[in-house]
């Protein structure tokens with residue numbers, strides 16, 4: 001069941017035509033489907049229903065508080081990478097006892113905020129961070145649950161910018177060193193409690209093998225740590241399951257679940273997962289208006305009002321996003337680059353794409369834009385960020401207003417003092 005598609009000639013999100021949303025909210029606008037979000041959460045939850053598990057949606061993929069609330073209402077936990085994301089999670093009604101905190105550069109104030117909020121555990125990424133968490137917890141007279149993020153040195157076979165589990169990556173601690181740190185934590189650090197092992201090898205992974213490789217290595221580590229007398233209760237497998245943007249065929253969460261359950265039989269741990277992209281990616285579409293079309297001597301251009309500041313993935317990773325016409329047109333097609341108004345040659349949403357021959361004033365739907373879309377957007381070229389809308393059946397609500405010109409200079413000030421010549 002897909003919740004985005006054509007009815008007659010009009011493109012719909014659930015029971016709402018895009019034209020209606022565009023008429024009320026303008027463009028560019030991100031449109032999310034609540035039913036799709038819930039379906040994705042339930043698919044993960046069902047995949048692991050036979051074993052103790054906790055799904056911690058990775059907030060950075062899409063951090064709108066209504067998206068977070070949709071998952072929190074289903075019982076989801078959260079994976080955060082900043083104090084800001086913790087703030088969002090708590091605003092959305094998250095249970096702090098289901099929050100894990102990842103990231104290589106957690107600041108003192110962020111660690112303090114997380115301790116005071118009583119999160120489940122810190123996924124620690126360096127010996128210095130381990131010491132910092134211990135010191136801060138001591139000062140606050142608290143105990144911090146921790147996992148060490150181990151770097152299993154497996155190749156996730158994905159884009160180099162989103163591969164995180166190789167020795168050369170900045171993330172995690174190599175297994176040998178991690179063992180020393182766990183033992184150090186147990187024997188010398190009074191304010192941290194090592195309760196988990198964490199591992200996250202990358203993103204947009206489209207086959208099972210890298211996950212299974214990583215699992216094999218974390219299991220070895222688990223056995224070693226237990227021999228050393230550590231009581232490890234959680235195995236955090238991170239996120240990273242890919243989605244279909246074009247013709248990829250990633251495993252369904254249920255197949256991923258079967259493989260992981262098989263590989264963790266009898267271990268007596270609660271499994272934690274941190275899915276981001278696979279929860280929200282195909283639950284969101286970016287609608288944009290064709291401002292102009294232009295025929296160059298070598299290329300055709302469709303110039304739209306969404307740009308790399310709204311959706312950075314094509315510029316950043318060369319990513320593919322399917323593009324459809326909001327109003328289905330006659331068969332006439334063109335090959336064109338779909339580009340934004342930003343003053344960078346890297347500002348494109350699609351290259352050499354065969355598209356319906358849309359004209360200025362018509363609208364396009366950029367598909368699979370729910371993950372790392374709005375959450376990576378910026379104000380570059382002093383462009384107000386897009387509105388976000390949540391569709392629920394026949395209704396929709398604005399869940400983030402389009403920014404105004406006033407928003408753009410909020411917090412800025414003109415320097416005081418004499419006029420300089």
Ligand SMILES: *Cc1c(COP(=O)(O)O)cnc(C)c1O
Nearest residue numbers: 058102203239240274275276277
């Ligand atoms: C980004 C991230 C995730 C989510 O990754 P997806 O590929 O979006 O599922 C999970 N865990 C950590 C530590 C991350 O940095």
